[in-house]
Amino acid sequence: xxxxxxxxxxxxxxxxxxxxxxxxxxxxxxxxxxxxxxxxxxxxxxxxxxxxxxxxxxxxxxxxxxxxxxxxxxxxxxxxxxxxxxxxxxxxxxxxxxxxxxxxxxxxxxxxxxxxxxxxxxxxxxxxxxxxxxxxxxxxxxxxxxxxxxxxxxxxxxxxxxxxxxxxxxxxxxxxxxxxxxxxxxxxxxxxxxxxxxxxxxxxxxxxxxxxxxxxxxxxxxxxxxxxxxxxxxxxxxxxxxxxxxxxxxxxxxxxxxxxxxxxxxxxxxxxxxxxxxxxxxxxxxxxxxxxxxxxxxxxxxxxxxxxxxxxxxxxxxxxxxxxxxxxxxxxxxxxxxxxxxxxxxxxxxxxxxxxxxxxxxxxxxxxxxxxxxxxxxxxxxxxxxxxxxxxxxxxxxxxxxxxxxxxxxxxxxxxxxxxxxxxxxxxxxxxxxxxxxxxxxxxxxxxxxxxxxxxxxxxxxxxxxxxxxxxxxxxxxxxxxxxxxxxxxxxxxxxxxxxxxxxxxxxxxxxxxxxxxxxxxxxxxxxxxxxxxxxxxxxxxxxxxxxxxxxxxxxxxxxxxxxxxxxxxxxxxxxxxxxxxxxxxxxxxxxxxxxxxxxxxxxxxxxxxxxxxxxxxxxxxxxxxxxxxxxxxxxxxxxxxxxxxxxxxxxxxxxxxxxxxxxxxxxxxxxxxxxxxxxxxxxxxxxxxxxxxxxxxxxxxxxxxxxxxxxxxxxxxxxxxxxxxxxxxxxxxxxxxxxxxxxxxxxxxxxxxxxxxxxxxxxxxxxxxxxxxxxxxxxxxxxxxxxxxxxxxxxxxxxxxxxxxxxxxxxxxxxxxxxxxxxxxxxxxxxxxxxxxxxxxxxxxxxxxxxxxxxxxxxxxxxxxxxxxxxxxxxxxxxxxx
Numbered sequence: 007x008x009x010x011x012x013x014x015x016x017x018x019x020x021x022x023x024x025x026x027x028x029x030x031x032x033x034x035x036x037x038x039x040x041x042x043x044x045x046x047x048x049x050x051x052x053x054x055x056x057x058x059x060x061x062x063x064x065x066x067x068x069x070x071x072x073x074x075x076x077x078x079x080x081x082x083x084x085x086x087x088x089x090x091x092x093x094x095x096x097x098x099x100x101x102x103x104x105x106x107x108x109x110x111x112x113x114x115x116x117x118x119x120x121x122x123x124x125x126x127x128x129x130x131x132x133x134x135x136x137x138x139x140x141x142x143x144x145x146x147x148x149x150x151x152x153x154x155x156x157x158x159x160x161x162x163x164x165x166x167x168x169x170x171x172x173x174x175x176x177x178x179x180x181x182x183x184x185x186x187x188x189x190x191x192x193x194x195x196x197x198x199x200x201x202x203x204x205x206x207x208x209x210x211x212x213x214x215x216x217x218x219x220x221x222x223x224x225x226x227x228x229x230x231x232x233x234x235x236x237x238x239x240x241x242x243x244x245x246x247x248x249x250x251x252x253x254x255x256x257x258x259x260x261x262x263x264x265x266x267x268x269x270x271x272x273x274x275x276x277x278x279x280x281x282x283x284x285x286x287x288x289x290x291x292x293x294x295x296x297x298x299x300x301x302x303x304x305x306x307x308x309x310x311x312x313x314x315x316x317x318x319x320x321x322x323x324x325x326x327x328x329x330x331x332x333x334x335x336x337x338x339x340x341x342x343x344x345x346x347x348x349x350x351x352x353x354x355x356x357x358x359x360x361x362x363x364x365x366x367x368x369x370x371x372x373x374x375x376x377x378x379x380x381x382x383x384x385x386x387x388x389x390x391x392x393x394x395x396x397x398x399x400x401x402x403x404x405x406x407x408x409x410x411x412x413x414x415x416x417x418x419x420x421x422x423x424x425x426x427x428x429x430x431x432x433x434x435x436x437x438x439x440x441x442x443x444x445x446x447x448x449x450x451x452x453x454x455x456x457x458x459x460x461x462x463x464x465x466x467x468x469x470x471x472x473x474x475x476x477x478x479x480x481x482x483x484x485x486x487x488x489x490x491x492x493x494x495x496x497x498x499x500x501x502x503x504x505x506x507x508x509x510x511x512x513x514x515x516x517x518x519x520x521x522x523x524x525x526x527x528x529x530x531x532x533x534x535x536x537x538x539x540x541x542x543x544x545x546x547x548x549x550x551x552x553x554x555x556x557x558x559x560x561x562x563x564x565x566x567x568x569x570x571x572x573x574x575x576x577x578x579x580x581x582x583x584x585x586x587x588x589x590x591x592x593x594x595x596x597x598x599x600x601x602x603x604x605x606x607x608x609x610x611x612x613x614x615x616x617x618x619x620x621x622x623x624x625x626x627x628x629x630x631x632x633x634x635x636x637x638x639x640x641x642x643x644x645x646x647x648x649x650x651x652x653x654x655x656x657x658x659x660x661x662x663x664x665x666x667x668x669x670x671x672x673x674x675x676x677x678x679x680x681x682x683x684x685x686x687x688x689x690x691x692x693x694x695x696x697x698x699x700x701x702x703x704x705x706x707x708x709x710x711x712x713x714x715x716x717x718x719x720x721x722x723x724x725x726x727x728x729x730x731x732x733x734x735x736x737x738x739x740x741x742x743x744x745x746x747x748x749x750x751x752x753x754x755x756x757x758x759x760x761x762x763x764x765x766x767x768x769x770x771x772x773x774x775x776x777x778x779x780x781x782x783x784x785x786x787x788x789x790x791x792x793x794x795x796x797x798x799x800x801x802x803x804x805x806x807x808x809x810x811x812x813x814x815x816x817x818x819x820x821x822x823x824x825x826x827x828x829x830x831x832x833x834x835x836x837x838x839x840x841x842x843x844x845x846x847x848x849x850x851x852x853x854x855x856x857x858x859x860x861x862x863x864x865x866x867x868x869x870x871x872x873x874x875x876x877x878x879x880x881x882x883x884x885x886x887x888x889x
Contacts, residue, residue: 037098039067039154042078042088044114048107056081059105059114059143066147072154078102085119085126092121099154110135114146118153127153127188153188161191162222169215170229172299173262174208179227182206191216191223199227207264208232232263233293233301242307245282251305254278263293263301275305283351285385286310314340314350316389322396326368333746334367335360337392352390357381364394372435374468374475375399404430404437405474410465412483414452423447426477436475444479452483453519458542458551459484489515490550497590499559500534503619504592508532509540511553517542522553524655529557531705532615534587536560562587592616594625605633613648623650623660636787637681637798640770642668644690653697661695663725670770678793680800684769691727694719702741707855709749713739723763730762731771744812751811755780758837759803772801773833775845778882780807781831783847783866788876791835804840807831813853821855825864845870851882 041060064075076095082088082102092100103116112133119126129149133142166187168179183199185192196214203212211230216223238259240248255271257264272289279287288308295301318337320328332338337360340350361378368376375397382393407427409420421427424444429437445462452460465478489511494502506512508528510521522540529538537558542551563585580600588595594613600606613625625648632641644666652658670684677685695718702711715737722730735757742750761767775781775789790799809829816822830844851864864882871878 038074038076038096039072039099039101039150040076040078040092040095040097041067042091042100042102043081044102044116045081045083045104047104055105055139062140062143063101063147063150066144067151070147070151072151085117088117088119089121089123092119097121101150107136112136112139112142114142116146116150118150129153152190163187163189163191163225164219164222165224167224167226168229169226171231173231173234179203179229183227185225191225196225203227203229207266208262231299232265233295233297233299235259235261235263235303236300237302239302239304240307241304242309244309245284245312246278246307250278251275251307257303263303268303272305275307279307279309281351281353283312283314284309285313285352285390311387313352313385313390315352315392316340316386317391319391319393320364320396321393322398325373325398325401326371331364331367331394331396334363335394336363352383352392354383357383357392361394364396366438368396368398369436369438370440371437372401372403373398374402374436374438374466400470400473402436402468402473402475403433404435405467405469405472405476406430407477407479409479409481411481413481414455414483420448420451420479423451424479441477448479448481450519450523452481453517453522456486456488456516456518457483458487458517458519459544485548487517487549487551489513489517490545490547490552492553492555494555494557496557497559499590500557500587500592501590504534504587504590504616505529505555505557507616507619509553509555517551525555527703529555532592533705534559534562534592603634605631607631621652624648635770637674637677638670638685638769639672640668640670642666644668656701657697657699659695659697661693664690664692664694665727666690670768674796674798676796678796678798678800680793681769681798688728688768689726690721690729690768691725692719692721692729693725702739706860708739708741708751709743710741712741721762729768729771731767732760732762733771734758734760747815747818749813751813752809753811754806754808756806757804767803769801772803773805774799774801775805775807775831775833777880778862778864778884780809781829781845781847782827782849782864782882783829783868783880784845784871784876785880789831789845790833791839800835802833802835804837805831805833806844816852823853823855824850825853826850827864827866829866845874847871849879 041063043056043060046056060077064077067075076097078091078095078100080091081104082091082100088100088102092098098121100119100121101116102119103114106113106115112135113130114132115128115130117126117128129146131142131146131149133139163185164187166180166183166185168176171179182202184202185195185199189195200212200214203209208231209229210232213228215226215228217226218224235257236259238252238255238257240251243251254274256267257271268291272291275289276287279285279289287310290306292304292306293301294304315337316339318332318335318339320331323331336356337352338349358381361381364378365376376399377397379395379397382395384391384393404426407421407424407430409417413420424447425440426437426444429435429440441464445464448462449460461482461484463480463482465480467476467478468474469476491513492506492509492511494505497505509525510528511518511525515521522542526538526540529535529540535557537556539556541554541556543554545552565583566581579602580598582596582598584594584596584598586594592615594615595611597608597610599608607629608631609627609629611625611627613623615623617624627646627648629645630641630643633639644664646662646664648660648662650658650660667687667689669687670681671686673681673685696715697717698713698715700711700713702708702713715735717735717737719731719733721727721732735755737755738753740750740752744750757773759767759772773790774787776784777786781789787799791802792798793800807829808831809827811825811827813823813825816824826848827850828846828848830846832844834840846869847866848869849864849866851862854861862882862884865879866882867879868876
């Protein structure tokens with residue numbers, strides 16, 4: 007390494023020896039040091055230390071080689087007072103300061119001043135308590151000696167500077183340098199500073215210049231920066247965009263080239279290509295320079311042949327079918343849906359997850375000792391092979407199931423909470439997931455009685471000779487606790503009261519695990535938050551806990567415009583403005599408009615779900631709707647006032663009053679008398695009530711639970727209006743999770759239409775089936791009784807339909823699901839006509855939870871279409887509807 011003042015290895019060693027010798031001579035010849043008593047900032051009991059501390063420092067300074075040391079008479083508050091005492095004592099240097107005690111900690115703060123003048127140097131030392139005072143005094147004496155040596159030495163560094171930097175700030179370089187002002191020049195330390203500057207990666211050369219200046223030495227680090235990156239180019243990239251490559255790089259145009267950072271960037275680019283299926287990508291760089299101070303950085307990429315997973319092997323699987331095991335893996339070969347799901351591309355971060363999934367699969371089928379080794383990846387010219395190696399071990403069945411520990415309940419009640427005893431009774435194989443669920447269920451049983459920190463563990467006793475495992479659930483109840491305080495954190499928009507009314511626990515309540523879990527479900531279900539986390543926090547009182555509710559508000563407002571096609575509306579255009587959490591108070595406001603060739607609607611609605619924080623919900627709608635039926639057209643202008651009140655945790659009673667002014671017109675010239683009776687302008691006044699019990703786990707993507715709705719609409723009679731009918735209906739939904747992430751869904755609906763006080767039943771209130779929302783595979787509204795004379799469909803007075811579905815994931819990350827179904831239903835013109843002759847269909851479809859809402863495309867084949875002279879199949883499409 008070159009330097010303006012050449013400092014080679016031999017020179018550095020020689021200079022270090024000379025500095026050490028000079029330092030020793032400086033200590034011997036620097037003159038007399040006067041140590042003054044320290045001011046004491048502590049209780050009176052420590053005033054005795056004021057006399058002993060100077061003597062302690064003097065002894066330690068002498069031991070460190072300071073030849074002449076004396077003790078002063080009184081403390082000094084400033085340098086001028088200290089120097090006066092030093093001049094009187096004919097001392098060359100003076101030490102003064104203070105001792106402070108805060109709590110148990112002790113701090114010694116000292117100043118070292120030259121009697122002839124100059125800025126005093128500051129030194130300090132600390133101790134955890136008075137027992138450490140001697141060690142602190144030793145440390146302080148060493149620092150005082152260094153300062154006396156530095157003040158009296160001509161090798162003292164009085165300035166540190168940097169030259170040659172044009173892009174990097176001087177302060178950035180100085181932060182890396184160990185050599186500082188007021189230190190003695192140390193060649194060894196300077197050499198370490200040079201290495202540190204090189205290690206930064208920004209310099210081609212670092213030199214040192216040492217100049218004599220008044221009072222000591224000026225140390226200058228002269229650097230030669232690597233070129234500034236004027237621009238970054240990318241060549242050879244085909245399947246990966248240049249912008250994506252530049253985004254992952256830390257090296258940016260305008261910065262100084264740093265080869266260490268650049269090496270990391272090349273690795274990031276290779277990783278980016280690996281995620282695209284290019285596993286042997288070569289990434290290098292070159293610099294274009296016409297000026298040594300600037301350069302163009304070119305990233306050069308050689309894309310290899312894209313490789314996909316061609317085979318996944320599971321070796322060692324003898325008692326379990328390898329195909330069943332492969333179904334548990336996220337790693338899979340390429341197939342028809344890969345362009346959507348991304349399957350077939352090796353994701354190394356998923357291999358460890360897959361190995362754990364295989365072990366879990368075995369453990370849930372009795373193989374408690376099963377092990378899966380580190381997956382092996384073999385790259386070939388035509389693809390990738392992934393190999394999982396399995397050691398199955400013996401397979402065990404469940405033996406006896408018992409309990410021990412803190413048993414607050416009798417055995418039958420404990421057995422009612424667990425499922426493993428059922429496996430034991432049936433002689434089935436051990437299942438680790440059942441054990442895990444049992445442990446949670448037992449802990450929740452105790453938590454519901456206030457034992458917030460109850461724990462359940464399992465003691466497994468294997469019997470290799472009989473291949474049976476006896477299970478003992480060990481329960482530790484802990485303490486019964488109460489809720490001291492419920493606190494809310496993270497809500498920037500949503501008001502505290504909106505959150506608290508969904509939390510089932512309040513200050514002073516007995517802790518309940520099920521209420522805590524239900525609180526989390528309720529907060530998730532209102533869909534105001536991106537994240538919900540409820541934490542139980544111990545307090546100083548072992549009988550109390552705090553409940554900390556942490557939320558992160560999400561954007562609950564939306565504006566949408568769009569166009570599309572559905573089988574009910576044909577081509578349509580629409581938009582909406584919606585806010586689900588207006589003013590942070592939980593108000594729901596929405597304006598929606600849509601028009602097409604067959605229908606149009608404009609709806610303005612507002613809902614307060616908790617009036618004055620009570621359980622009563624109130625809302626109102628105003629709307630204008632147009633729809634073209636096969637045999638007539640209808641326009642409606644109306645409004646509705648809505649109310650709802652919970653009847654328990656999962657059941658809601660709701661009711662409303664509706665007033666519509668509607669017009670039925672453009673009838674066919676040979677319309678049915680049923681349709682003709684409804685023609686013209688009419689008023690419809692109706693009250694509606696329903697009881698809804700909803701235990702599903704999600705409002706948008708349910709996987710388990712039920713939703714049952716019993717409703718009654720009453721029009722005419724006591725509430726007036728031209729329409730007069732009573733319309734009771736019952737709808738039931740059932741969701742059940744199945745293996746392999748499948749979900750079974752059943753829905754059934756039955757309804758009847760009864761006359762009220764002899765008034766007219768409007769044709770549009772009759773039952774028409776067919777289409778994507780009830781019996782798929784048949785045309786919209788084509789399942790309906792016909793007029794015997796005109797053969798027009800006039801709707802039924804009774805209806806029933808049912809749907810059986812199996813829903814399966816296609817791509818979880820993209821919200822893409824598949825469905826297969828069987829539907830059946832019918833609509834009857836009179837109650838006496840009701841029979842078991844149903845229209846049946848089968849089919850399949852795709853559902854996508856897109857940013858625009860749920861999009862459904864479903865194909866149905868009508869098994870009875872030919873018998874009823876209908877089209878044999880239909881493709882249904884809808885957007886933004888939930889099934």
